[in-house]
Amino acid sequence: MYEKRLRMFAGPNGSGKSTVYRALKGKFDIGTYVNSDDIEQDIKNYQTLDISKYGVSKEITSETFSAFIGSHSLYKKATDDGFLIDLEFKNGKITNPNSETHSYEASILADFIRNQLIENGKKLTFETVMSHKSKIETLKKSQDLGYKNYLYFISTESVEINKQRVSERVKSGGHPVPVHKIEDRYYKSLEYLLEAIKYTYRTFIFDNSGNKSKLILDIYKGGKITIREEIIPVWIDKYLLKTAHNTVS
Numbered sequence: 001m002y003e004k005r006l007r008m009f010a011g012p013n014g015s016g017k018s019t020v021y022r023a024l025k026g027k028f029d030i031g032t033y034v035n036s037d038d039i040e041q042d043i044k045n046y047q048t049l050d051i052s053k054y055g056v057s058k059e060i061t062s063e064t065f066s067a068f069i070g071s072h073s074l075y076k077k078a079t080d081d082g083f084l085i086d087l088e089f090k091n092g093k094i095t096n097p098n099s100e101t102h103s104y105e106a107s108i109l110a111d112f113i114r115n116q117l118i119e120n121g122k123k124l125t126f127e128t129v130m131s132h133k134s135k136i137e138t139l140k141k142s143q144d145l146g147y148k149n150y151l152y153f154i155s156t157e158s159v160e161i162n163k164q165r166v167s168e169r170v171k172s173g174g175h176p177v178p179v180h181k182i183e184d185r186y187y188k189s190l191e192y193l194l195e196a197i198k199y200t201y202r203t204f205i206f207d208n209s210g211n212k213s214k215l216i217l218d219i220y221k222g223g224k225i226t227i228r229e230e231i232i233p234v235w236i237d238k239y240l241l242k243t244a245h246n247t248v249s
Helices: 017-027 036-046 062-071 073-080 103-119 134-144 159-171 179-197 234-248
Strands: 005-010 032-034 048-050 088-090 093-095 124-128 148-155 202-207 214-220 224-227
Touching: 005 017, 005 134, 005 179, 017 124, 017 148, 032 103, 036 048, 036 103, 036 124, 062 073, 062 088, 062 103, 073 103, 073 134, 103 124, 103 134, 134 148, 134 179, 148 179, 159 179, 179 234, 202 234
Parallel strands: 005 124, 005 148, 032 124, 148 202
Antiparallel strands: 048 093, 088 093, 202 214, 214 224
8 A cells, every 4th residue: 555655854954864864765765855955956057947857747837836936934034035036937847047046945946846746645755954944834734644754853962063064065075054054053953853743653863973873762653752872962852852841741
């Protein structure tokens, strides 16, 4: 029997989401993989994005696309921060004709593709910093539509570790992230964790502060916690265990 599944690899910039994803992707059917970094790079390189490569129908109208973009919760944040959203949709292709693309546009486009996949019951996997409520909205929508959501959350014990890793990644040709955004997203991502878990079938929490990521605990249906390591990192205790206890109390 076909079951609808969504897998989300989440955590602050520089936490090692891609590393954990690569280690696990061969263990299950990932469905369609959607990555906003890949989308941003495609548009920068080719000035266009063909949505059919993600298994999304080309029959979508430009009106449907424009309505989604204009109503997205990131649209206002982008414009408030001085970023122009000028995406166009025609014949199954998205173009950005008038300005350099940026992470806001890529994030909204990734959300559009995910939304189409979810509405059509397709399996999907994606990575996200999860520093915005739109990712919680995605989990809630997919759960409401009968999906089993799997969350793989990866973080470190200190934002300074993340800053250093992003810096090292840039030296190796990776994409840069401004320091203030790394800091802001680090804490927002952790603050959204508890709410995200409410809409999951299984959650796996990894600590990647050292040389190798460790699965610290997993959670079944947002409630039953199984501890996998004797030592619980401070960030997990603070943002998950203590917060969950205080919420219930």
